[in-house]
Amino acid sequence: MTTSVPEIQQIVDAVRTRRRFVLSSHSRPDGDAIGSQLAMAYALRTMGKEAEIINVDPAPAPLMAFPGVADIQLASSVDGDFDAAIIMECGDLKRTGVSGFERFFVINIDHHPGNEAYGQINWFDASAAACSEMVYDVVRALGVPLTREIATHIYLAILTDTGSFHYSSISPRTFEICRECMAAGVDPVLVARNVYDSNNMGRLKLFGAVLGAMQIDQSGRIAIVYVDHEMARAAGGTYEDTEGLINLPLTVKEIEAVVFFKQEKGDEYRVSLRSKGDVDINAIAKEYGGGGHKNASGCTISGPIEELQRAIVGKIESAINGRPAGR
Ligand code: 5GP
Numbered sequence: 001m002t003t004s005v006p007e008i009q010q011i012v013d014a015v016r017t018r019r020r021f022v023l024s025s026h027s028r029p030d031g032d033a034i035g036s037q038l039a040m041a042y043a044l045r046t047m048g049k050e051a052e053i054i055n056v057d058p059a060p061a062p063l064m065a066f067p068g069v070a071d072i073q074l075a076s077s078v079d080g081d082f083d084a085a086i087i088m089e090c091g092d093l094k095r096t097g098v099s100g101f102e103r104f105f106v107i108n109i110d111h112h113p114g115n116e117a118y119g120q121i122n123w124f125d126a127s128a129a130a131c132s133e134m135v136y137d138v139v140r141a142l143g144v145p146l147t148r149e150i151a152t153h154i155y156l157a158i159l160t161d162t163g164s165f166h167y168s169s170i171s172p173r174t175f176e177i178c179r180e181c182m183a184a185g186v187d188p189v190l191v192a193r194n195v196y197d198s199n200n201m202g203r204l205k206l207f208g209a210v211l212g213a214m215q216i217d218q219s220g221r222i223a224i225v226y227v228d229h230e231m232a233r234a235a236g237g238t239y240e241d242t243e244g245l246i247n248l249p250l251t252v253k254e255i256e257a258v259v260f261f262k263q264e265k266g267d268e269y270r271v272s273l274r275s276k277g278d279v280d281i282n283a284i285a286k287e288y289g290g291g292g293h294k295n296a297s298g299c300t301i302s303g304p305i306e307e308l309q310r311a312i313v314g315k316i317e318s319a320i321n322g323r324p325a326g327r
């Protein structure tokens with residue numbers, strides 16, 4: 001355990017001396033956002049504290065099967081009275097999509113490079129494979145037993161944030177924590193089935209349509225995928241159903257990076273980027289005002305789609321050519 005980190009002790013002291021907590025994370029929450037928040041919420045409740053989770057967007061549908069997810073409150077502002085806000089897995093307060101947290105004592109726990117240190121306590125660790133690894137440390141330092149609920153959410157967050165143990169952020173600690181979670185009663189088979197094998201038919205058809213229209217750049221190393229509202233409607237799926245689709249082109253040996261354009265409205269697109277190994281696509285997302293991690297980033301951009309595609313693919317080609325040799 002990393003109790004030598006001074007921020008962990010600060011968090012422990014701040015939690016012990018307070019009673020009512022509001023928890024949040026980034027908009028369009030992913031598995032790490034949901035898992036980190038719920039692991040923390042269950043830990044606080046075990047200590048006899050009050051813990052409410054407020055998010056601006058609902059959890060991805062497959063995660064509704066996990067304990068406590070259905071009780072997350074959806075709102076764009078926080079109205080109640082709390083002794084502290086614990087924001088996890090979120091680089092800046094605006095990305096919560098919920099206003100009002102700045103009124104409280106803010107504890108910021110995150111692993112995104114570029115975190116804006118917006119809290120009274122800021123614990124940032126880019127080496128964590130998931131924010132839930134950091135939550136695990138806090139739970140342990142608080143002396144809270146690792147219940148099955150807490151362990152399930154920590155494991156869920158690691159499983160999803162590492163892309164099922166695919167990304168380079170994984171460390172020996174990742175497996176130590178997963179080992180502890182399994183010893184605490186987590187069933188990895190059941191978690192994987194709930195996360196990955198609970199799709200609807202519209203999702204599968206939409207995957208087919210989007211992958212059928214996929215383009216490959218001239219180098220053969222970059223996949224370009226695209227979805228708009230019309231494609232989703234025709235397949236009987238929704239944009240939420242495209243969650244995870246971006247990882248599929250990466251399963252092709254030669255493909256080193258994927259860019260996924262989702263039309264929002266008119267010329268506005270949500271862009272997701274993924275890469276393998278040392279191909280750093282985070283810098284590209286940042287150039288467009290977004291962010292994320294070396295192998296998984298995103299941004300929102302506007303313009304004619306052909307131009308946007310050409311510009312981003314060009315930048316990815318440079319990232320592939322500029323990486324250290326051999327990886
Ligand atoms: P996704 O492509 O799944 O939306 O996001 C991949 C990663 O990039 C996640 O870690 C997410 O937090 C981060 N990310 C996505 N979009 C944005 C954005 O607009 N701004 C920032 N700072 N990070 C983003």
Ligand code: MN
Binds near residue numbers: 089131
């Ligand atoms: Mn994360």
